[in-house]
Amino acid sequence: MQNQIFTYVLLAGLAIALLWVIVTDLRHRTISNRLTLTVALGAPLYWLSIGLPLWPGIGFQIGLALLVFATCCVLFAIRQMGGGDVKLLTALALWIPPSQFTLLLIAMAMLGWVLTMGIAAWRVAHSTTIRTRPARDTAMLLVGTLIAALFASAVLGGPQLPVPEALIAAAASSASAAIALVAAPFAVLLIVTFGSIRIIRRHERDLWVPYGPAISLAGIWIVASGQLLAQAGPVAGG
Structure with missing residues (x-):
């Protein structure tokens, strides 16, 4: 029971730290090294609270963080990612299980786009x-x-727009209609994305992608959706 409470406290602290990253990055376009270090140093305490074994548990977490760091360093070298963003995502990789890290990246992409x-x-x-x-x-x-x-909400399990019954019936009776129904949102997505980029380019030379807030929001989504608690519950309870 004490381990569970400690786990909840750690996850709440992680969410608060990520919220503060959003505030500071949007205001100053910088991510404090202290905040990033706090996130990183909290991970071993989280491992301890859920009883994560040294191998493969902790070993895989460190390996994932190293892989993320190496990949992000390449993005930093070609000026597609800031140094603070690299450190933040690496620190967060110490918390997110490898099996759920893809979810973090999907959420990061969707929320970053919005x-x-x-x-x-x-x-x-x-x-x-x-x-x-x-x-x-x-x-x-x-x-x-x-x-x-709306697209991000649908992908991440939030509220969705209802699909008319006529479209569902047409998709059920025709393979081409089903393909068109699935492809339509992605076609709209591409049109909106490229159209928006053209509009932004008319006003600004560079398109600013807020990686820090996107990473932080994705991490908060993982915590709020219970992904980490789902893993921590059985271990901490045992």
């Missing part, structure tokens, strides 16, 4: 670039942000 669109809409609304239409472009980006949010 954040990128939303932040771009705000920045375009305050754009002073000549020969552009900030009001129109902002409205289009806000629509794109809404579409991105």
